[in-house]
Amino acid sequence: xxxxxxxxxxxxxxxxxxxxxxxxxxxxxxxxxxxxxxxxxxxxxxxxxxxxxxxxxxxxxxxxxxxxxxxxxxxxxxxxxxxxxxxxxxxxxxxxxxxxxxxxxxxxxxxxxxxxxxxxxxxxxxxxxxxxxxxxxxxxxxxxxxxxxxxxxxxxxxxxxxxxxxxxxxxxxxxxxxxxxxxxxxxxxxxxxxxxxxxxxxxxxxxxxxxxxxxxxxxxxxxxxxxxxxxxxxxxxxxxxxxxxxxxxxxxxxxxxxxxxxxxxxxxxxxxxxxxxxxxxxxxxxxxxxxxxxxxxxxxxxxxxxxxxxxxxxxxxxxxxxxxxxxxxxxxxxxxxxxxxxxxxxxxxxxxxxxxxxxxxxxxxxxxxxxxxxxxxxxxxxxxxxxxxxxxxxxxxxxxxxxxxxxxxxxxxxxxxxxxxxxxxxxxxxxxxxxxxxxxxxxxxxxxxxxxxxxxxxxxxxxxxxxxx
Numbered sequence: 001x002x003x004x005x006x007x008x009x010x011x012x013x014x015x016x017x018x019x020x021x022x023x024x025x026x027x028x029x030x031x032x033x034x035x036x037x038x039x040x041x042x043x044x045x046x047x048x049x050x051x052x053x054x055x056x057x058x059x060x061x062x063x064x065x066x067x068x069x070x071x072x073x074x075x076x077x078x079x080x081x082x083x084x085x086x087x088x089x090x091x092x093x094x095x096x097x098x099x100x101x102x103x104x105x106x107x108x109x110x111x112x113x114x115x116x117x118x119x120x121x122x123x124x125x126x127x128x129x130x131x132x133x134x135x136x137x138x139x140x141x142x143x144x145x146x147x148x149x150x151x152x153x154x155x156x157x158x159x160x161x162x163x164x165x166x167x168x169x170x171x172x173x174x175x176x177x178x179x180x181x182x183x184x185x186x187x188x189x190x191x192x193x194x195x196x197x198x199x200x201x202x203x204x205x206x207x208x209x210x211x212x213x214x215x216x217x218x219x220x221x222x223x224x225x226x227x228x229x230x231x232x233x234x235x236x237x238x239x240x241x242x243x244x245x246x247x248x249x250x251x252x253x254x255x256x257x258x259x260x261x262x263x264x265x266x267x268x269x270x271x272x273x274x275x276x277x278x279x280x281x282x283x284x285x286x287x288x289x290x291x292x293x294x295x296x297x298x299x300x301x302x303x304x305x306x307x308x309x310x311x312x313x314x315x316x317x318x319x320x321x322x323x324x325x326x327x328x329x330x331x332x333x334x335x336x337x338x339x340x341x342x343x344x345x346x347x348x349x350x351x352x353x354x355x356x357x358x359x360x361x362x363x364x365x366x367x368x369x370x371x372x373x374x375x376x377x378x379x380x381x382x383x384x385x386x387x388x389x390x391x392x393x394x395x396x397x398x399x400x401x402x403x404x405x406x407x408x409x410x411x412x413x414x415x416x417x418x419x420x421x422x423x424x425x426x427x428x429x430x431x432x433x434x435x436x437x438x439x440x441x442x443x444x445x446x447x448x449x450x451x452x453x454x455x456x457x458x459x460x461x462x463x464x465x466x467x468x469x
Contacts (some may be wrong), residue, residue: 012032125282
């Protein structure tokens with residue numbers, strides 16, 4: 001007889017493991033199945049956490065080379081120990097994955113290691129690493145299997161020369177020339193890492209600019225700053241052919257005018273997007289199908305699929321492929337199963353790009369408001385006029401606040417500059433509680449702090465002018 005759980009979670013990423021913990025905290029009997037040896041999913045093992053560890057290490061490498069002397073700190077010679085840098089990244093990942101395992105034990109979540117497959121009805125079949133199988137049952141089954149990098153048909157991943165973001169986190173030598181296909185956040189972040197560590201980096205993007213879904217002003221400034229750091233960009237450039245060998249790869253591109261050009265590098269990172277991971281999941285055994293247009297699983301407001309006892313969250317369903325979005329959905333699913341009535345506010349999900357300067361946003365862009373015919377006011381405030389930014393020696397960028405013209409309600413906030421990833425959290429909270437620009441301006445922010453730039457931008461959106469600019 002198969003063991004039966006109130007909630008059986010497939011996938012221990014930021015959506016799945018959070019759902020499992022929250023359901024167990026609420027008194028449900030919970031199990032979580034994970035294919036990888038370590039818990040945490042893509043985000044923790046080969047995504048968010050290791051990439052940010054590399055970004056921070058490479059940032060300090062550049063600071064030591066170029067900036068510390070301005071603070072009166074003189075280092076005769078700065079050298080790179082890549083093995084130690086990578087080991088630090090791996091240690092951080094290990095500590096955090098062990099933390100999840102501890103939380104599973106603390107709250108009584110049963111953890112299974114193996115490849116899970118739906119087996120009809122309420123059953124899940126687990127193929128364990130030793131070749132044996134195990135059958136479990138769940139009154140509710142939550143699919144939280146995340147996503148995988150998209151592969152170009154004419155340029156398959158080989159893990160050495162043609163790589164995804166996974167392999168780009170583990171280069172044991174700094175590439176001489178790293179080609180990157182795609183100017184989204186993954187390409188920009190990993191491109192920044194390897195450029196800082198000494199690689200020549202060329203980014204090829206089919207769209208007219210980087211970050212096509214971001215605020216255009218912010219994207220333009222980031223383009224300028226990354227170009228100053230040495231990244232080379234070629235927009236409206238479509239890769240149409242590729243030839244890889246042991247020494248590197250040659251990419252052939254076309255432009256709108258029909259011209260062709262070749263680029264040669266020793267490695268190429270393909271960062272053109274991600275797709276839901278459903279391989280071997282057995283959706284057909286319960287009659288589930290992916291939406292043919294989006295490639296995702298349709299769900300209702302309670303995250304139920306067409307089979308009501310099977311739920312799905314995260315990258316499997318509509319919405320941004322963000323770890324914190326999946327975690328929020330996981331909490332909502334778990335609490336709804338115990339009778340609570342929470343919801344995810346999809347208009348207040350922040351996004352961050354951890355380049356330098358950082359880019360962070362929440363809510364609508366100007367372009368979106370214009371398309372929707374919504375009248376709005378804009379408030380901007382530069383970090384060059386902020387005391388804390390001056391003291392940090394990091395004054396690039398600004399805060400941009402969008403407020404509805406008649407009601408003054410916050411519609412969006414976009415930040416490029418120091419610690420934007422931390423500043424955006426306040427903005428998401430403000431939008432969650434339907435704050436106005438005046439509300440933000442009248443909140444007392446500590447001095448000196450970067451957050452004062454937000455208050456000044458809000459004051460400009462509300463009153464027409466800031467105090468310090």
